[in-house]
Amino acid sequence: DTGVSQDPRHKITKRGQNVTFRCDPISEHNRLYWYRQTLGQGPEFLTYFQNEAQLEKSRLLSDRFSAERPKGSFSTLEIQRTEQGDSAMYLCASSPGQGHTDTQYFGPGTRLTVL
Amino acid sequence: GQNIDQPTEMTATEGAIVQINCTYQTSGFNGLFWYQQHAGEAPTFLSYNVLDGLEEKGRFSSFLSRSKGYSYLLLKELQMKDSASYLCAAMDSNYQLIWGAGTKLIIKP
Numbered sequence: 001d002t003g004v005s006q007d008p009r010h011k012i013t014k015r016g017q018n019v020t021f022r023c024d025p026i027s028e029h030n031r032l033y034w035y036r037q038t039l040g041q042g043p044e045f046l047t048y049f050q051n052e053a054q055l056e057k058s059r060l061l062s063d064r065f066s067a068e069r070p071k072g073s074f075s076t077l078e079i080q081r082t083e084q085g086d087s088a089m090y091l092c093a094s095s096p097g098q099g100h101t102d103t104q105y106f107g108p109g110t111r112l113t114v115l
Numbered sequence: 116g117q118n119i120d121q122p123t124e125m126t127a128t129e130g131a132i133v134q135i136n137c138t139y140q141t142s143g144f145n146g147l148f149w150y151q152q153h154a155g156e157a158p159t160f161l162s163y164n165v166l167d168g169l170e171e172k173g174r175f176s177s178f179l180s181r182s183k184g185y186s187y188l189l190l191k192e193l194q195m196k197d198s199a200s201y202l203c204a205a206m207d208s209n210y211q212l213i214w215g216a217g218t219k220l221i222i223k224p
């Protein structure tokens with residue numbers, strides 16, 4: 001399977017704990033995106049990488065959230081001091097990076113539950 | 116502000132045709148995407164329109180009118196497996212996708 005993969009698929013944690021999610025994009029895709037989605041809503045943009053450079057970060061993103069893509073391949077999203085409001089599906093997407101309007105392909109997501 | 120409007124829920128009959136409408140307001144425009152999302156799964160790409168007109172792809176077609184800020188997704192010969200949410204997303208001048216909340220399509224036998 002050469003699609004976008006995410007790990008773990010599900011995470012349950014207690015309020016105040018730190019969590020880290022991993023995303024492996026489609027091979028040779030230069031762009032990688034992180035989104036958050038809650039039930040009945042569309043994806044909410046969090047951040048975006050072009051290779052290893054983080055080019056855009058949502059103004060809504062708390063400083064408890066940080067993302068990295070150290071070698072321009074896989075990416076990690078860390079949430080520190082989790083809150084119940086962080087409970088959501090965290091989606092990763094990648095795109096080839098050929099021009100600006102290339103199509104984003106999504107991974108299966110990581111469902112986070114904060115107790 | 117930037118906004119995407121689409122109906123919350125629609126119901127249709129197996130074998131029929133359904134049209135899901137989407138209106139958008141964005142700062143600049145670089146195309147309109149439709150994605151399908153089954154419950155508990157990730158969105159999957161269906162179509163992209165950047166020029167006015169109809170794009171046909173098998174049972175699915177997508178239409179765009181840039182002057183009206185309007186798009187629709189047309190699904191023909193509906194099958195039970197088409198029961199899903201359909202997400203409309205417009206790309207703004209910063210090449211960011213602005214997403215609608217999705218239209219939940221229920222197919223009845």
